[in-house]
Amino acid sequence: MTAFALHLLRHGAPETPGLLMGRTDGAPTPEGIAACVAQAQTLGIERLIASDLRRSRAAGEAIRAALGVPLLIDPRWRELDFGDWDGKAAGAIDRDALGRFWNDPDACSPPGGERWSALARRVSAAIGDLAPVPTLIVTHGGAMRAALHALCGFDQRQLWTFDLPYAARLSLRLWPGEPTSAQIAGLTP
Numbered sequence: 596m597t598a599f600a601l602h603l604l605r606h607g608a609p610e611t612p613g614l615l616m617g618r619t620d621g622a623p624t625p626e627g628i629a630a631c632v633a634q635a636q637t638l639g640i641e642r643l644i645a646s647d648l649r650r651s652r653a654a655g656e657a658i659r660a661a662l663g664v665p666l667l668i669d670p671r672w673r674e675l676d677f678g679d680w681d682g683k684a685a686g687a688i689d690r691d692a693l694g695r696f697w698n699d700p701d702a703c704s705p706p707g708g709e710r711w712s713a714l715a716r717r718v719s720a721a722i723g724d725l726a727p728v729p730t731l732i733v734t735h736g737g738a739m740r741a742a743l744h745a746l747c748g749f750d751q752r753q754l755w756t757f758d759l760p761y762a763a764r765l766s767l768r769l770w771p772g773e774p775t776s777a778q779i780a781g782l783t784p
Contacts, residue, residue: 598768600729603739606650607631608761613684617677623650628657630762645733646672655733671721674735678708719745727771746777760784
């Protein structure tokens, strides 16, 4: 089967940066939305999907308006739920507990939060439902890392080596099938 382009775009800068914003539905800045639209301009996409959280959905709506591509909202592309840590700055969280989480986010998930494996499963399911057409997904850093895990086999520690700033675009080529295979085609900060 023929490969198709999959672009994963991290939402633009939120109004309150520096927080663990899993389910926290913070607003994006106008500059953050504009940066996302700029990343999408030349992709030639046929499908546009966004997380249901406002910081991704707003960028998706602006891209829809700019490109004239229908927008599908899919909550499976949400960020990891940080539970009791959600909406807090890293400095406000017990340093040892946070370190254990970064070292093993599945075994040491945030209190009341989501395990890494749950995020990986829902993102993998969303990838499995993609039509084989050029697609842009406006999502979150954790979901982008989960997609890299599902598609390219990176382990948890390797995933943190990817710098994914706000409005970063990760482009992949996907070959549908069982299993889906992928190749990283580019990372544009």
